[in-house]
Amino acid sequence: xxxxxxxxxxxxxxxxxxxxxxxxxxxxxxxxxxxxxxxxxxxxxxxxxxxxxxxxxxxxxxxxxxxxxxxxxxxxxxxxxxxxxxxxxxxxxxxxxxxxxxxxxxxxxxxxxxxxxxxxxxxxxxxxxxxxxxxxxxxxxxxxxxxxxxxxxxxxxxxxxxxxxxxxxxxxxxxxxxxxxxxxxxxxxxxxxxxxxxxxxxxxxxxxxxxxxxxxxxxxxxxxxxxxxxxxxxxxxxxxxxxxxxxxxxxxxxxxxxxxxxxxxxxxxxxxxxxxxxxxxxxxxxxxxxxxxxxxxxxxxxxxxxxxxxxxxxxxxxxxxxxxxxxxxxxxxx
Numbered sequence: 247x248x249x250x251x252x253x254x255x256x257x258x259x260x261x262x263x264x265x266x267x268x269x270x271x272x273x274x275x276x277x278x279x280x281x282x283x284x285x286x287x288x289x290x291x292x293x294x295x296x297x298x299x300x301x302x303x304x305x306x307x308x309x310x311x312x313x314x315x316x317x318x319x320x321x322x323x324x325x326x327x328x329x330x331x332x333x334x335x336x337x338x339x340x341x342x343x344x345x346x347x348x349x350x351x352x353x354x355x356x357x358x359x360x361x362x363x364x365x366x367x368x369x370x371x372x373x374x375x376x377x378x379x380x381x382x383x384x385x386x387x388x389x390x391x392x393x394x395x396x397x398x399x400x401x402x403x404x405x406x407x408x409x410x411x412x413x414x415x416x417x418x419x420x421x422x423x424x425x426x427x428x429x430x431x432x433x434x435x436x437x438x439x440x441x442x443x444x445x446x447x448x449x450x451x452x453x454x455x456x457x458x459x460x461x462x463x464x465x466x467x468x469x470x471x472x473x474x475x476x477x478x479x480x481x482x483x484x485x486x487x488x489x490x491x492x493x494x495x496x497x498x499x500x501x502x503x504x505x506x507x508x509x510x511x512x513x514x515x516x517x518x519x520x521x522x523x524x525x526x527x528x529x530x531x532x533x534x535x536x537x538x539x540x541x542x543x544x545x546x547x548x549x550x551x552x553x554x555x556x557x558x559x560x561x562x563x564x565x566x567x568x569x570x571x572x573x574x575x576x577x578x579x580x
Contacts, residue, residue: 252349255374255551263292265341265353265365267312272374272478272553279478279551281401281511282310288504300331304338305504310399310511313337317357317392319517323525325359330525336363360386374551375567381544384537391534393525395517396547400469401477402498402512406448407470409560411463418521423455423496432459450510452499458520459492467492468560469514470552479552483563488545489516
């Protein structure tokens, strides 16, 4: 494990398995802003228990946290006859640690295609912020396509709130979770019972739902749990040119493999493409990223831990981690 920490925030990540982030806590606290579970079952594909397809293998290893999806996001696809696995091989591969200090690290991973992803992570000296700066390089001699996303999940509670800028909502037909499938404008969309559902308010009743928020006015989101739960929230800002969509994936006590009724979490996921049909589908819609030989794609993402003022909506998150709260409409360091 790699542990990053200062007087404001602590991060734990696992370079040997996707460089996934397992916990984000306030300094000195054990309350994790991410949903992460230490289940013994199901048996993990990484331990040699393969299930026959990359999607089930990926899910068998999944315990929550925050994965990076590259060079694929969603369903298994293929490039020149080579399978690009469910959610991309980078999300489960071992990453090389290039540099490491107590408050920063740089990691790198290759793909099955001639692409190399480098992620630099650093903590802010003055606030509970994590800054990611990333680079993708095409090491080959032909153009290379990919899709890319981030997959952090947070614990869900009745009454949690999601703040987002104006956007359009599409509904994943295989996981409508009480919606009638028509989508609409954030946050109100038609429900399956004829009522209107407010997606900005979390309902922790059992459901499996995936919605795609796109045509975002700005690239940011905030998740505010109830103060009584003593769990920090998060605010994120990201490069909207690279990740023009936000997937909201709600999985609450449903019985599918691998959760078996044990999980209560929401994915808050900046993503390149939508819906869930991976690089193959993204190519048909022109949503993929394409790098010429030797070309470089850079991007960034900022996460800020929220530890108070859970009842005050967020109306903007900046790349530097500053917040605008609706109640004052002025930048806040909270």
